[in-house]
Amino acid sequence: MATEITFDSIAASGRAIVEAHKGKKGFDEGIRRLLSELYPDNAHFIYELLQNAEDARATVVEFELHDSDLEVRHNGARVFSLKDIDSITNIGDSTKQDDPTQIGKFGVGFKAVYSYTSRPEIRSGTHAFAIEELFINERIAGEARMGWTSFRFPFNRQEKPARVAVEEISRGLVELDEKTLLFLNYIGTVTYTLPDGTLGIIERRDLDGQAITIEKSEGDVIVESHWLRLIGPASIEHDGSHPLSVAAAFRLKMSEQVKPKRGKQKDGGNAPADLTRSIVPLDQGDVSIYFPAIKESSGFKFHIHAPFASTVARDSVRADPGNVQLIEDIGALIVDALPRLRDEGLIDDNFLATLPNHDDPIAYPYSLLRNATTHAFNELEITPMRGGGYAPARSMVSSPGEFRNWLAEGDLPFLLGMAGIEGGEAPHWIRDRDGRPGRFLAGLDTIEFAWPELGAALRECRDVGDADSSHLRGWVDWLAAKSDSSIVNLYQLLGRGYSTQLMHFHGVLPLIPLVRIARRGKNEHVRGPETHLPSNAKDKSQNRVRAEVAYFDDDEDQTRAANLQVFYRAAGVRRWDETARIEARLKPYRVRNRPMPEGGQVKKHLDDVGAFTQYALTHRESARRLFRDVPFLVSPLPGGPLTWISPGESYLDLPYRTTGLSSLYPSVLYDEDGDFYEEPYPVAGYYLEIDGFEDFLGLVGSIVGIKITDSNVFNNPLLKREWWKNYRHSVHTEMVDWDIENLDKIIASGDPNLIRTLWSAVVDARADKATAIYRANKSARSYSFYSRLVQKLKSKAWVLDGNGDLRRPSEVTIDGLPDDWERPSASSLVHKLDFGAELAERHQKAEGVSDFLREEGLDGGIDLLREAKNAGIPFTAILDFISEQALVHRFPESASGDPGRRSTVAAQDALTAPVYQSELRLRSVIDGQGQAGGESRGYLQGQYTSDVGEMFCQACQKPLPFKVGGRWYFESVRFINGRKQAHAANAMALCPLCAALYKHTRETSNEALLAVLSHIEVKEGQGLVEIPLILNGKRIKIQFTGKHAIDLQSALRVAGDERATTATVSN
DSSP: OOOOOHHHHHHHHHHHHHHHHTTTTHHHHHHHHHHHHOOOOOOHHHHHHHHHHHHOSEEEEEEEEEEEEEEEEEESSSOOHHHHHHHHHHOOOOOTOOOSSSOOOOOHGGGGGGGSSSSSEETTTTTTEEEETTEEEOOSSSOTTOOOOOEEEEOOTTOOOOOOOOHHHHHHHTTTHHHHHTTTTTEEEEEOOOTOOOEEEEEEEEEESEEEEEEEEEEEEEEEEEEEEEEEEEOHHHHHOOOOOOOEEEEEEESSSSOTTOOOSOOOOOOTTTOEEEEEESOOEEEESSSSEEEEEEEOOOEEEEEOOOOOOOSOOOOHHHHHHHHHHHHHHHHHHHHHHHHHHOOOOHHHHHSOOSOOOOOOOTTTHHHHHHHHHSTTEEEEETTOEEEOGGGEEEHHHHHHSOGGGGGGGHHHHTTTTOOOOEEEBBBOOOOHHHHHTTTSOEEEEEHHHHHHHHEEEEETTTTTTHHHHHHHHHHTTTTTTHHHHHHHHHHHHHHHHHOOOTTTTGGGGOOOETTTTTTEEGGGGOOOEEEEOOOTTTTTGGGGGOOOTOOOOOHHHHHHHHHHHTTTTSSSSHHHHHHHHHGGGGGGTTTOTTHHHHHHHHHHHHHHHHHHHHHHHHHHHHHTTTOOOEEEEETOOEEEEEEEEOOOTTTTOOOHHHHOOOOBBBBTTTTBBOOOEOGGGTTSSSSHHHHHHHHTTTTOOOOOEOOGGOOOOTTTGGGTOOOOOOOOOOOOOOOOOOOHHHHHHHHHHHHHHHHHHHHSSGGGGGGEEEEEETTSEEEEEEEEHHHHHHSSEEEEEEEEEEEEEEGGGGSSOTTTSSOTTTGGGGGOOOTTTTHHHHHHHHHOOHHHHHHTTTTTHHHHHHHHHHTTOOHHHHHHHHHHHHHHTTOOOOOOOOOHHHHHHHHHHHTOOBOOEESSSOOOOTTTTHHHHHHHHHHHHHHSSOSSSOOOOOTTOOOOOOOTTEEOOOOEEEESSSSSBBBBBSSSEEEEEEHHHHHHHOOHHHHHHHHHHHOOOOOTHHHHHHEEEETTEEEEEEEHHHHHHHHHHHHHHHHOOOOOEEEEOOO
């Protein structure tokens, strides 16, 4: 038989524990450290006391905090028993260990009070005792009020002064909120008073069977919250005497939230009839085991509660199969309530925002609750429909907002059927929402009908050879039943899809009979390329798009117009305008085997080509695309027959312009069936009377001359293998070379007209076509060498001299060319071809080479050449050596890959350049000059320093003669002086001598220099530009890099006003 427990026997057991461990160093402190680790929240014992009160079925709990102690009282129906005293003076021996309905283990939890006191006092029922040394209960005087249990905790711990204890407990009491009472079954009121007299009250009132109000007041501050609390049974097995429950609490928002002052508020009861409720999401929902588990997060926007298996401190939930079951119980509880919430009008956007969606970071096992609610909305008639009502999500259609705005629900059965999607008899759209409500709805298993599905439906409606006739008829009937406004909405939807690149079936719309036209007073639907948009709103022409479904530039609704514009373009519909009229005239020429014009047809044909010509000359950008490949030109074949050719198959020569191209394309070949197949072909003389016809042919793709084209640099014999064999190519690889197609045939023809056409091409080409460039990658060296074109032009006899003989360029001077040959400009490629070099050499011999060399300081030149000859060194090796040395001392070049863009950027920079402000006092001061001068010097150093580190003078093109302080010495001289603003680009790098000459002996005016500069066109890839002027009576050329020339042009064009000087007198 067990020994009967008495108050004294409990005390004796406690003394035995203490006596047994007195000899163990730090036993008492170790117990307190253990409790501190279990309850890191210093005021956690407040919850332990509330737990004790809930277990005792108390309805009211009072906290009274003083400067020296804390008193706690509750009106629990269950008072302390000897077993409770035994439990409270032990660890792990709780009267609640066999009853899961009671919260936690009171024996360990209560000992959290020892962070503040060493001698707690308890008065309950017939017992009044204190606890000494954690384990010993001793009787004390006094007793609690009838029906109340009281605790007193004097602040007598040395390591926690009373002041600190009061601060921590005050903070803990003030932080009590609505969640304190949310999931308790009995406690309805908690009060606290603080040492300064502050009174706080937390009260819970029932509004109806599930809604509650919790009000917290502190002084004059009242905070009221409303909650929808769902409570249901837990399915886990337990041995307690009371059933376990789970719960969820959703925040309620009342349409009129009345907050009466204390003393005037009404008692609990039903909410006023004029208040409407709405569930709203929380920022973060708590997981509670009656009280919040502060370290546990569910990821929900509402609170949940269950008797979870937890840590001793109840701050987190353990991984336990029973806890998984409890989560499923909460999910089932919420799912069961959903139909009722729907009937009460609570399933709205706020409620959908409260539910977990698939974008929320929710971990297992809480994801089971999300799965349960998602499944319920998929299967139950609770999912909101667009326009009102509810249905299972699986029967509803989800589409982008544009679909719901521009299509009707009545369109869904037909479109779903065309896309091969089963949608039921009368599918509805799911409610369209953004934000959290939209994300929840997007996670449901709806019928997807978006851009890909619309594309699938449209592909079934193509009017092509293998089209399903029943689908096509259904499509046309569906369109015919639509009003003009519905048709416009459909077109806007398709236009939006194309403009946002959400439709990925380009080329489909032109094949669909989709465009509404008026024909014989009735609506018809045709493919886009078969019709045109009306020219204006009054255009009622047959077979054109009806004005009611068209758009015009002056439409008030520009969004509608923009969407329709994209749609009609995608459908292949063009405006009936000048271009459409030309296309209509061009259309018959696309017909194969069209007969040649005869009689009166010849005039109509010439009128057509005349119209084509005039259109192309005024629409140059689109001319080639429109005309190049259409066979509307007549060409004579050998033997007399005529044939149709396109501009892209033709070349220009007599009887139009003398080009000599007929010598390059002398005949037309035939295959075994008698069909010609060689291109290009000559153009018949029909069109001599058409103004601008020759220019027209050049615009639309005919061969009207000889062109210099890109060439593969690896075909250039001067490209050395060691430049590329050990390098990889990248996006930074540079490969530039030039050539002329059929150049050998052109020269071999001997036709003087063709040779002159070749000369014109070379004369018009810029000097940079003489240079080939290779650079393997960004880190590799860049190599420049003669282009294939220059190598061929220098080595072949192709230039006519005055006697009509073909000569190599070096054998004839430019002055000796035929009089009717065009003379080259200063920047022409011609000057890179060594014209007259051999003549000059013979002239030098005739005049006496020795004297010349001596005058040049090369007295030993002849002997050097003679020794090289005797040593067997070929002349080409000497030239190669000189070329390599020249590359080392070569004037730097710098070309722009996009002159237009560089010019724009330079112009913008020029507008913000500092302004010169000159004031004449005792001396002249120019504000802004210092900044611009510094920028100019840095700018010029970057432009005129070569790869080997030499810097050059722009006037004499020689390396600068000396350095100062390790830097090349040069003068930064303004190209155009007297400007209003100081531009970095308006400067030149000159050696001291050239700088003095430019400043004091320049005879060319600013106006003349600006005129020359304005007419210079810097082309893509052009590395050098030369500007002539007169210094000291001599004509010289200032060299600019391509980039410098662009920057200079832009600066002086947009901000090149002259500077006004303001004179002031200073005393």
